[in-house]
Amino acid sequence: TEFSTNSLTTEPGFSTTSPADFCQIFELMGKITKLPEWVANRIAAGEVVENPGSVVKELVENSVDAGAAYIEIILAGGGKDLIQVIDDGEGMSPEDALMALQRHATSKISDVDDLNRITTLGFRGEALPSIASVSVMELVTRRAEDEMGFRILVDNGEIVEQGEVGARKGTTVTVRELFARVPARRRFLKSDRAELNRCVIWITRLALANPEISFRAEHNEREILYAPAVGSFLERIEQLFGAEIAENLLPIQYQTGDYTIYGFVGNRTLHRAKGTEQYFFLNRRAIKSSLLSGAVKRAYSGLIPPGRHPVVFVFIEADPALVDVNVHPAKIEVRFRREEAVFHAVYRAIADAVGSVPSPAAMPKNVAKFVPPVDAVAQTLDFPEVPRRAPGRKIPPQDPVAKEVESVAERIISQKFAPSREVQEQPKFFQIFNTYIITATDSEVLIMDQHAAHERILYEKVLDALASEEYSGQRLLFPVEVSVPPHWVSSLADFLDRFAAAGFEIEIVGQNRIKLISVPPFVRNVDYARLITDILRDLAEGEETPEITKNFAASVACHSAIKAGQPLSQEEMESLFDALFACDDPLHCPHGRPTVIKFSIAQIERMFGRT
Ligand SMILES: Nc1ncnc2c1ncn2[C@@H]1O[C@H](COP(=O)(O)OP(=O)(O)O)[C@@H](O)[C@H]1O
Ligand SMILES: [Mg+2]
Structure with missing residues (x-):
């Protein structure tokens, strides 16, 4: 029972996938208990078992279907080394268990009325044989009415052992060496962390849909999720x-x-x-x-x-x-x-x-x-409110442009009537739209994007901190606890060291709770809970790349940097410029966008038609 897709494209009328195909398939399913071989191959073409997460999904769904009240999922190595699903459901007779391992044998299609149900559950009778054909799978099961349980060991599709065993009521399926004999598949698996992530997302979905069932999961012998049965979705x-x-x-x-x-x-x-x-x-x-x-x-x-x-x-x-x-x-x-x-x-x-x-x-x-x-809403709005001026309206005095006009006017007046040194103290930096900072050198006008620039500065700071490991965070007076989805917590474990090196001391306090104890000195006046949630999300859900340290630094920088829309003082603007031009790559933010754009005096003169 190797996977094969050959026959499906040659079958006349079924070379594409359309709803009409399903109708025909369902009709076939209703009339016969075994699907025709071409359908079998099509379905079996590896779609059921993509990764450990999909194995977890299929096995736990079977446990739900079997009426389990308690389902336990034991994982190791991101599910690549071990996936074990233990339930206390109705179990199977030895005959049924052997049948279940045959492709397209399912207890769930017995008459035409079941067809509608099939449409919701997907193609059935696929999961166990598919998983068994690409792993070493052990199935142990016992029904309440049987004295002894039954055990089957399947090695890459072949039953190698079977017989009675003592067993508790219910079913335990253990999957090891997933894709060991299918190197092409194995190669596509991601890191333990990423695969674990997918497993936990599936467990979360299944647990959400079935609050009346108790779920427990562990990974590498550490409990990662525990949700005893409750009476409502909200609980x-x-x-x-x-x-x-x-x-x-x-x-x-x-x-x-x-x-x-x-x-x-x-x-x-x-x-x-x-x-x-x-x-x-x-x-x-x-x-x-x-x-x-x-x-x-x-x-x-x-x-x-x-x-x-x-x-x-x-x-x-x-x-x-x-x-x-x-x-x-x-x-x-x-x-x-x-x-x-x-x-x-x-x-x-x-x-x-x-x-x-x-x-x-x-x-x-x-x-x-x-x-x-209102202020709670305002706090959550981090997008720039670009002020729009109605044409012809008087420029409000707090507007930097107006200030400049005023100061020029003042200077002229004061120079005329009371020439003095003070008037030289005019601002060197102008913030416009609370988002961009304008300044000039002898030969250029510079416009800086305050967020992008600060991102660059912090990005290099964090990278330095990670490299030197001589950096310490500032302890928060009141540690901040936040709740996050379980799969973020499970991926956080790999990052705790890096967080600590960057100045974030974090403690995992529960399956969905973390405590932020310290933050880097550059993080000030921000909503810590939101900051740490945003960074965690980037990490947990980000693409898997070898650039993980850079991504981490970019994420910290992005979420810690001052936002567009934030008013800045002269001193703050000045120090932004100073710090930016001390960076290795001052002209780009970590994502590669420009931090500063420049107009040379020559360009400006050209625009005014002076040359
Ligand atoms: N955990 C379980 N408890 C009881 N019966 C199970 C369990 N897992 C699988 N089975 C039986 O094995 C059959 C085949 O399972 P599977 O390959 O997932 O196909 P399907 O779930 O689509 O019927 C199921 O129809 C069910 O009768
Ligand atoms: Mg199933």
Whole structure:
């Protein structure tokens, strides 16, 4: 049972993937218990088992399907060395267990009525044989009514041992040496940290969808997640993500003929730099859908700063017949048959809760209490408010340009009537739009982007600190505790040393909680909780590259640097220029964008047609 994709493209009429294909496949599935070989090959083409995360997903889903009340996941080496899923579900008879390891044998399709369910669960009868064909897999299972358990050992698709064993009720599947015999696959696996990340994200999704089940997970013998059974989704969210997130969530609820929407969405203060904390579930299975993300975006538009993404947990219940499941079982993208209806339902559900700006008539009375006080909003807005001047309007006196005009006028007047030395003390730096700083040398005009410049300065500082390891943070008077998603915490372990070297002393205080104890001296007057959350997100969700130290430094610099929109004093502007031009590469921010643009006197003269 090696993976093969050969037969599928030669099968007439099935060379492309369209909903019509699925219909035919489902029809076939309803009539016969074994799928035809070409379908088998197509499905088996490696899509089920992509990485340790997808193994975890499939095994835990089986445990959920088996009615488990408790599911434990034991991982080692990012799942590459070991994945073990232990459940206390209904178990299997020896015959069923042997059957389960055969491709396309599934207990879950027995009659045509089950077809609709199939559409929600994806192609079934695939996971166990697929995993078993690319690993060394041990399955131990016992039903409540059997005296003895049954054990099967499969080595890369071949059953090498089987027989009765003593076992507790339920099923334990142990997967080792994943892809050891499929080097092409093994090579595509990422670092332990990245693979663990994917595993934990899947465990998180499954735990979110099944609050009535207890979950526990460990990695390299360290507990990384523990969520005992609870009675509501909100309690499960709080277990996994912490109280601060739960407190900032608003319930949503909406019902149309075909779709029921419920769940929890962030209020206007709960938003992130990336959209990765948006969880969607269809009939309690995690899904992805650009349609749903679009509906969320629309519902929050104008309510949170541009470029930020709300945190949402959206559950949809729908007749499975109204949904197309993607042909790749491991990919969780779905397509809804009635797209506008779903879009509208999700949009309405969220907009009603969060209070959308465009239609005040649609706002429920209780919105007011969810609208945070004005200064709380202002604090979260880090995007530059570029002031716009109406043409012809008088320039306000606090405007730097106006100041300059004034000072020139003053100088002329004072020179005329009371020539003195004082008037020479005019500002050397002008801040415009609270974002750019203008200054001039003998031969050039310089315009500096204050954020980009500060980013460059801090970036080199952090890199130096990491290289010299002679740097210490300043202890915070009040250490800051923040709640973050479990998979961020699991990836943080690898970075604690680097954080410490850069001046951030961090302690992991729980599966979803960290404590910030010290910060580098250059970090001042910022929201520490937000700073550390932003940096952690970059690390946990960033691309895996050998440049990891640089990425770390860039992330620290980016989130610690002064923002566009922040007014600066003369001294601050001056020291920015000084520090910038002491850098190795003063003209570029860590992302390669310019920090300063220059106009030479020659260019200016040309523009004025003087040459
Ligand atoms: N943890 C488990 N507990 C009980 N039965 C299981 C478990 N895992 C798998 N099975 C049985 O093995 C069959 C095959 O599993 P799988 O290959 O994942 O296909 P599917 O879940 O699509 O049916 C399942 O239909 C189920 O009957
Ligand atoms: Mg399964």
